[in-house]
Amino acid sequence: MTTLSSSGTAPEIASLNICFYGAGSMAEALVRGLLDRGLTEPGRIGMMNRQNAERMNELSGRYGINGALNDADKETMLREADIIFLAMKPKDAAKAIKRLRDLLHPGQMIVSLIAGMTIATLETLLGVPMPIVRTMPNTSSTIGLGVTGISFSANVSADRRALADAIFQAVGLTTIVEEPMLEVVTGLSGSGPAYIYYMMEAMIAAGAKLGLTEDAARELTIQTVLGAAHMVKATGEDPAELRRKVTSPNGSTQAAIEKLDAYRFTDAVLSAITRSAERAVEMGAEIERNAKS
Structure with a gap:
């Protein structure tokens, strides 16, 4: 519970x-x-x-x-x-x-x-x-x-x-x-800020590569992430529903989502969180070995 x-x-x-x-x-x-x-x-x-x-x-x-x-x-x-x-x-x-x-x-x-x-x-x-x-x-x-x-x-x-x-x-x-679920918390929210930073890095780099100044790409990315997080919290709606609302059929957002799906974005996130949780268990085992030595 x-x-x-x-x-x-x-x-x-x-x-x-x-x-x-x-x-x-x-x-x-x-x-x-x-x-x-x-x-x-x-x-x-x-x-x-x-x-x-x-x-x-x-x-x-x-x-x-x-x-x-x-x-x-x-x-x-x-x-x-x-x-x-x-x-x-x-x-x-x-x-x-x-x-x-x-x-x-x-x-x-x-x-x-x-x-x-x-x-x-x-x-x-x-x-x-x-x-x-x-x-x-x-x-x-x-x-x-x-x-x-x-x-x-x-x-x-x-x-x-x-x-x-x-x-x-x-x-x-x-x-x-x-306690066993604490490793899942580690994978999801303990390491989670790094995943968001990594995504932001990629967004900034993409904006700059496509012609924006790096400063502009950075500010746009920060405000986009901040706004999205506040939107989920303020509305109480499921992120999937909010995504659907801004994804018009055959529009630019749908095209982007399809590209993320092609690269197995959801599977990659699941694998990352799972691996982080596994690594937390491994670290615990290493500490336990040190404790007994």
Whole structure:
């Protein structure tokens, strides 16, 4: 059963200490979303990374959050956190989690942003039973228009599920799914922005090749994609129906659609999403092997 949400908050967020282990763009997007929505105060948020002090100073200055720069501060931040976001790179995840597990306690909630890492692998790495939220946000979260797939371990309470959902609603929509479906979410919306960018690249290149200036081709493409997305959302109509409405028999749009069909456009999209989901599973298996080594 999948549910899609776009509103609602959990008031208790404001009383909790939040720690981000990793300070990349997705962690920053969540920090900005939480602060912009007024869900918490900068003093309740801590961040750390492996060794990039310049990045930590940058984020501390920009948002007023607490940046941990030495091992002692990092340990204190992890011990005192109510929610810990695992936002490190997948290749670094297994070793990092093994190092921090002795600092954790069952009263905390773990939220993973690590692509491919399953709840079972996380439980193995942590070594103690803890409530775990596995997520798959996409890059549009950085501008508050993201989609995040969310799955929960069995011991995440209803209140904590609502809490996690509210946090990710701060950067867009959330969809709650059973964990096996999270790989499909990865293929569809996690990697999805790249498919649209790729299509836009091709449209811009085509416009320029056919005589438009590159700037004109770019602006026309951006507005076309933006308008199409808003049209689907504003009307609530199925994209297929909207396509039919603008496709006159024997017209120029029909000619273009027929050419896309000749190149098996729909099959290509299905194959791309399927392959992305498969690759997410493969990445998870690689992380699991590292966890056991």
